[in-house]
Amino acid sequence: MAFGCGERRKPPVEPVTLKILVAGGFGVGKTTLVGTVSDIRPLRTEEVLTEAGRPVDDTRGVEGKDTTTVAMDFGRIALREDLVLYLFGTPGQDRFWFLWDELATGALGAVVLADTRRLEDCFAAVDYFERRSIPFVVGVNCFEGTTRYPAETVRQALDLDVDVPVVLCDARERESAKEVVIAAVRHAGAHTADRRRSVTT
Amino acid sequence: MSGDGQGISHWFDDEAGPVVRPYAMTRGRTSHAAQHRLDLIAVVVSEPPKDDLETDPLLSPEHVDIVELCRDTPQSVAELAAELDLPVGVVRVLVGDLVDGELVHVTRPVPPAELVDENILRDVISGLRAL
Ligand SMILES: Nc1nc2c(ncn2[C@@H]2O[C@H](COP(=O)(O)OP(=O)(O)O)[C@@H](O)[C@H]2O)c(=O)[nH]1
Ligand SMILES: [Mg+2]
Numbered sequence: 001m002a003f004g005c006g007e008r009r010k011p012p013v014e015p016v017t018l019k020i021l022v023a024g025g026f027g028v029g030k031t032t033l034v035g036t037v038s039d040i041r042p043l044r045t046e047e048v049l050t051e052a053g054r055p056v057d058d059t060r061g062v063e064g065k066d067t068t069t070v071a072m073d074f075g076r077i078a079l080r081e082d083l084v085l086y087l088f089g090t091p092g093q094d095r096f097w098f099l100w101d102e103l104a105t106g107a108l109g110a111v112v113l114a115d116t117r118r119l120e121d122c123f124a125a126v127d128y129f130e131r132r133s134i135p136f137v138v139g140v141n142c143f144e145g146t147t148r149y150p151a152e153t154v155r156q157a158l159d160l161d162v163d164v165p166v167v168l169c170d171a172r173e174r175e176s177a178k179e180v181v182i183a184a185v186r187h188a189g190a191h192t193a194d195r196r197r198s199v200t201t
Numbered sequence: 202m203s204g205d206g207q208g209i210s211h212w213f214d215d216e217a218g219p220v221v222r223p224y225a226m227t228r229g230r231t232s233h234a235a236q237h238r239l240d241l242i243a244v245v246v247s248e249p250p251k252d253d254l255e256t257d258p259l260l261s262p263e264h265v266d267i268v269e270l271c272r273d274t275p276q277s278v279a280e281l282a283a284e285l286d287l288p289v290g291v292v293r294v295l296v297g298d299l300v301d302g303e304l305v306h307v308t309r310p311v312p313p314a315e316l317v318d319e320n321i322l323r324d325v326i327s328g329l330r331a332l
Contacts, residue, residue: 014275014308016321017242037332043283045241048290074241074279079328083321086242086279106240108313108322174332182329189322192314 015084020184021103023090023128024113025121029141029171030089031073033113036177038075038087045072047099070096072103087181090125100128109188110136111180113171116149119157126158135191137165139180163191239293241279244308247272251304259302263287264295268304275308 022030035042047070073089088103090096104110110129114122122138129136140154149157151166160166165183169176247268254265266285270276276284282292299305316322 012246012273012275014244014246016316017244017277017310018313018316018321018325019242019310037329043280045279045282046288048288074283076277076280077329077332079325079332083324083328084277085325085329086277088241088279102238103241105238106242106310106312108316178329178332182326185322185325185329188313189317192317196314196317 013081015078015080015082017084017086018108019086019088019103019106020181020188021088021090021100021107021110022113023100023110023122023125023136025115025118025125028113028115028121030113033111033139033141033169033171033177033180034073034075034087034089036172036174037181038077040076042073042075042089045074046070047072047102070099072099085181097128104128104132104134107134109184109191110134111139111184112136113139113141114154114158115141115143115146116154117143117146119154122158126160130161133195135184135188137167137180137183137187139167139169139171139183141171142168163187239278239296239307240310241289242277242310244275244277244310245271245281245296245299245305246275246308247305248303254304259298261295263291264299264304267292267295267299271305 022033024030031042070091072091075087077085077087079085088107090100090103110125112122112125112129126136126138128134138154138158138160140149140151142148148168151168155162155164155166165187167180167183169180171177245267250272254260254268263285267281270281270284278289278292278296281287281296282289285292287295296305296307300307311319311321
């Protein structure tokens with residue numbers, strides 16, 4: 001170390017952190033989107049099942065000390081030294097819904113990615129966020145060679161509320177992926193402000 | 202879900218990792234008084250160094266790793282788990298120990314409603330645009 005013990009270091013910056021979830025069916029482009037907008041390649045964390053507080057029937061079959069782990073991808077975007085946004089890809093299968101609860105707590109909002117060839121894959125995610133009043137936008141990931149549907153058609157097919165933004169995107173393109181995340185932040189801001197207003201009036 | 206009668210063999214798949222991860226590091230503990238469900242984006246900050254950590258018999262190498270990683274750059278629980286290749290639950294327990302030992306403190310995330318109040322979202326959007 002170049003500096004002696006007497007050197008007073010200035011305290012490190014403690015950033016404000018935010019999180020946005022990226023949900024949708026398997027193979028729809030969640031990890032791709034997280035990687036495209038993040039500073040670094042997506043990181044992985046593991047959560048262990050059968051922790052205290054999990055619903056009993058979800059731990060059935062993994063009795064005793066046996067546990068299994070679920071991997072999650074996430075990305076980090078340092079917007080400023082003191083402002084960091086995290087994107088968490090939700091585990092693809094519905095049976096990991098208890099992990100979603102953990103992820104969703106304190107989340108600013110969510111992106112639900114949809115593939116028009118199998119829209120039904122994102123029903124569970126749309127349902128999940130609607131029920132919990134977590135603001136979300138739908139990103140329609142436009143894979144090559146697939147028919148492009150207007151956003152309105154997707155909205156109707158998913159039976160979305162009029163205020164839910166639907167954004168066509170390419171999860172591999174930085175600008176496009178950024179627009180989806182920006183839409184989610186804007187929508188979360190508007191949604192929260194609306195709720196506030198409806199409480200105070 | 203587990204009620205569909207498919208049984209145990211279908212429980213593990215490519216999204217599930219290795220079965221059975223010993224909790225030796227946390228001496229079997231899976232929860233902690235100070236744990237309080239630490240959020241994945243809660244930030245761990247090391248306190249100014251006191252004694253030599255390496256020789257503290259109560260600290261595992263993983264405890265020391267966390268204190269050192271969070272010294273210059275405070276890190277989220279999720280980042281620590283990824284960096285140390287440990288399950289999030291284990292990191293929560295280790296961070297809880299370190300909080301008790303006053304070697305680190307934890308900054309909890311600002312609730313979304315307050316982010317809106319404080320115009321932080323405006324900064325987030327302009328930050329994203331500038332990327
Ligand atoms: N053509 C095209 N391929 C994509 C797009 N997004 C993702 N992919 C590909 O689809 C596959 C699955 O993507 P991935 O991000 O792993 O999906 P996840 O399961 O939702 O995380 C990968 O091979 C990606 O390269 C896209 O917008 N266009
Ligand atoms: Mg993935």
